[in-house]
Amino acid sequence: MSNTHGVLYVVATPIGNLADFTHRAQAVLEKVQVIAAEDTRHSRHLLTHFGINTPLQALHEHNERQATETLLNRLQAGESVALISDAGTPLISDPGRLLIETAHNARIQVVPIPGASALISALSVAGLSADKFVFAGFLPAKSNARQQQLQTLLSETRTLVFYEAPHRIVECITDMVQCFGEQRVGTLCKELTKLFETIYRDNLQGLLTWLTAEAERQKGEFVIVLQGAEPIDTQQLTAETERTMRILLTELPLKQAAKLASEITGVSKNTLYAWGLAQRA
Known part of the structure; x- marks a missing residue:
């Protein structure tokens, strides 16, 4: 040099x-x-x-x-x-x-x-694993493209981190609910280090409810930190268990199908839910 x-x-x-x-x-x-x-x-x-x-x-x-x-x-x-x-x-x-x-x-x-760094600051306060994470940056502005990108992350077990603008935050979280399910845990970090800094942790449906309850909550720059997918224990998933899930999914939403299949098979409902999400990818 x-x-x-x-x-x-x-x-x-x-x-x-x-x-x-x-x-x-x-x-x-x-x-x-x-x-x-x-x-x-x-x-x-x-x-x-x-x-x-x-x-x-x-x-x-x-x-x-x-x-x-x-x-x-x-x-x-x-x-x-x-x-x-x-x-x-x-x-x-x-x-x-x-x-x-x-x-x-x-x-x-x-x-x-x-x-x-907004990325590292958000990870430090999110209450989710920061040992391994995936930074996905800003998702596409259009819903279809955004959902397609989220679909590629369905089975990602590492913590996910996104940036989002205020005018898209509600639509973004809505798409996350549809792709990852209501129960996936996440943390919204809003206006980090600024006067109206807010850190709010809940499942995705809870985050959406909180955001839409007051218009003021949708203002500011956001970092979204999202729990990774639960690893699928394939040893628990016999062919019969998978068959049970597939049958139930023809009639029920994923959350209900996983709960009922868990009662039938004894396999963790979280494992079954994660398996169901992976099938959508």
């Missing part, structure tokens, strides 16, 4: 509470020659608050290729660059991957400056 090259810093910014902006992050933003930002107008407000006057360069999905070329030239000329997003840790559902990939390919040093 050449010493004549600059350094690309990947800098986390606050997701709400400005007190979460680390001293190291501020020092880096002050010393670099340019800051690559998703929305320069938004980022300028943050920098002004902390008295940082470093020039900004826009880098977003519409100019990423051109901006990357410009920034790479500056890095190769010996200047250092900081990459930030509108809020939180860059590249978590934000642009910038091309710049980092290109910098690595050019043997330019890439340095993380850690800090706030």
